[in-house]
Amino acid sequence: MALPYENARSGLNARQEIIRILRRFGCEKVGFMDEFETRSVILAFVWRGRHVQLRASAQGWANAWLAENPWTPRRRSTRKEWESAALEQGMVAVNSILRDWVKGQVTAIETGILTFEHVFMPFMVAADGRPLVEHARKLLPATDGEASANA
Numbered sequence: 001m002a003l004p005y006e007n008a009r010s011g012l013n014a015r016q017e018i019i020r021i022l023r024r025f026g027c028e029k030v031g032f033m034d035e036f037e038t039r040s041v042i043l044a045f046v047w048r049g050r051h052v053q054l055r056a057s058a059q060g061w062a063n064a065w066l067a068e069n070p071w072t073p074r075r076r077s078t079r080k081e082w083e084s085a086a087l088e089q090g091m092v093a094v095n096s097i098l099r100d101w102v103k104g105q106v107t108a109i110e111t112g113i114l115t116f117e118h119v120f121m122p123f124m125v126a127a128d129g130r131p132l133v134e135h136a137r138k139l140l141p142a143t144d145g146e147a148s149a150n151a
Helices: 011-025 058-068 079-110 116-123 132-139 144-150
Strands: 029-035 040-047 050-057
Touching (some): 011 040, 011 079, 040 058, 040 079, 050 058, 058 079, 079 116, 116 132
Antiparallel strands (some): 029 040
């Protein structure tokens, strides 16, 4: 089965479209950062004074792709080259995924289905510089996976 966005070709085009969408929506600032250590893309923007920061994991996408397309000795590349190519495609894919997600969320806000807070509150930046979702996790009960990992 094909993984969504495995044929995406331009992270730059997706980023440019995100900027257009957010500027049309009224954002004062929009920026991207490639975080090489965590292998993720950060999208940050400011809308009506509210700072928002989303982190999308290219490594997460690459892991999903590698699970569907594992390396074997019959490949015309080394395991490292295969995994590196998956991560490179992940960096492209997350930009396309962010573009589609942002477009959907902004459309939901513009049509009155949801409010800005409903959509972006988890990603709003708190006074300490961290997204609110990091603070909210402490308020939620542990999931089954968290409970067994902490036991």
